[in-house]
Amino acid sequence: MHFLAASIESLGAKVVGWFTVGYGMFAFLGRAGLLLLEPATWNRATFDVVVKQVYFTAVQILHVFLGYALLISWLIITIILSTARDFGLVEFASEMTIRVLVLELLPFLTALFVALRSGSAINTEVALMQVNNELDALAHCKVPPMQFEFLPRLIGGVVSVVTLAGLAGLLAMLMGYVAIYGANSAGFEPYTQTIAKIFDLKIMAGLIVKCALFGLAVTLIPVTAGLETPKKLFMVPVSVLRGMMRVFFAIVAIEGMSLALKYI
Amino acid sequence: MDGLSDDVARVSLDLPLRANLSALDNIALIPLYQRHYSAPESTRLAHAMLEELGYAGIALLRDPDMTPAQRFVTKLARALSLKRPRLVIDRPGAMLYDVPYPAFIAQLAAKTETAGTWEIFDFSWNQALYRA
Numbered sequence: 233m234h235f236l237a238a239s240i241e242s243l244g245a246k247v248v249g250w251f252t253v254g255y256g257m258f259a260f261l262g263r264a265g266l267l268l269l270e271p272a273t274w275n276r277a278t279f280d281v282v283v284k285q286v287y288f289t290a291v292q293i294l295h296v297f298l299g300y301a302l303l304i305s306w307l308i309i310t311i312i313l314s315t316a317r318d319f320g321l322v323e324f325a326s327e328m329t330i331r332v333l334v335l336e337l338l339p340f341l342t343a344l345f346v347a348l349r350s351g352s353a354i355n356t357e358v359a360l361m362q363v364n365n366e367l368d369a370l371a372h373c374k375v376p377p378m379q380f381e382f383l384p385r386l387i388g389g390v391v392s393v394v395t396l397a398g399l400a401g402l403l404a405m406l407m408g409y410v411a412i413y414g415a416n417s418a419g420f421e422p423y424t425q426t427i428a429k430i431f432d433l434k435i436m437a438g439l440i441v442k443c444a445l446f447g448l449a450v451t452l453i454p455v456t457a458g459l460e461t462p463k464k465l466f467m468v469p470v471s472v473l474r475g476m477m478r479v480f481f482a483i484v485a486i487e488g489m490s491l492a493l494k495y496i
Numbered sequence: 497m498d499g500l501s502d503d504v505a506r507v508s509l510d511l512p513l514r515a516n517l518s519a520l521d522n523i524a525l526i527p528l529y530q531r532h533y534s535a536p537e538s539t540r541l542a543h544a545m546l547e548e549l550g551y552a553g554i555a556l557l558r559d560p561d562m563t564p565a566q567r568f569v570t571k572l573a574r575a576l577s578l579k580r581p582r583l584v585i586d587r588p589g590a591m592l593y594d595v596p597y598p599a600f601i602a603q604l605a606a607k608t609e610t611a612g613t614w615e616i617f618d619f620s621w622n623q624a625l626y627r628a
Contacts (some may be wrong), residue, residue: 276535277535280535357516360515361514361515364512364515365510365511365512366512366514366515368510368511369511369512370514370525372511373525373526373530373574373578374529374530374578375525375526375529375530379529380525380529
């Protein structure tokens, strides 16, 4: 009986904890959203920090990311093409390539890439700022941390994931064409028709929204996890661990929801 | 100290610099975000402040690369940029353990032209240092 009560208590505490974390995250997002609507937010200083964030998150890693996207795309396209040939379904290879790579795999891998590189860095930096009282110092100087530190990271994350996923998608489509039709213009018409058939307005909007949600997840969750850190230095690794686990589950949940909305 | 009003600018161990920003950027944040100056103008003002204190050479240093005295000067410059009527230096011995600090603070105070008052909060057992 005691074991049962303890289990229920523990489960209850966990559920309350999840709700508290979720509430904290959405409340933070709400505050950021309201700040975005204020004209005073859009000054040169905030814009400069946003540009810096986009540079660190997307531009600085562009060559590595494109190389990685190229490799993954080439592997997947080769697998799809050889399987399609084995089953005599070559005419579906281009559609399969675009659906698997451009709509699903590349945005997902982009989000993971940005999460591992920038999300973990953001989580660590915010946790250290919290532990070292740097946020209190900014508050004392009346420099708004949301405007100076957090909002540019959220905007930078969304812009970076949408742009990187878009670039990777374009690269994959180009590779898909070359792999299926070779380096000539013979397949241009059927290939562009397939692209036009897949990318209707709904799919296009869904892809952009999904990438934007990925971008938000890989920045918002690390920021809020960093802010939750108790003021003890040894809690920083724990904060990063928790934050990155949440990011992973959020990315999987967004991908799962997107798949369910599209195919179920 | 948390109960101090908004007309007090504090220099304290509890109010560190932003670790990933240079001394110049830490100071320039104040005119940039509080008075909405442009980035070049804020940087110019921050540089002028460091020059006034005789520490223009530390402009590009970040917190971990500074000596305790350099860090103190940057925090002081940041506090002076706030242009508040009272400046409170909170337990200077905790920040300035590499220099004879009462004389050091007096030197810095002599270099600046501030309209407000400077107050030092220190432990009573350090009073003898100020009489020397």
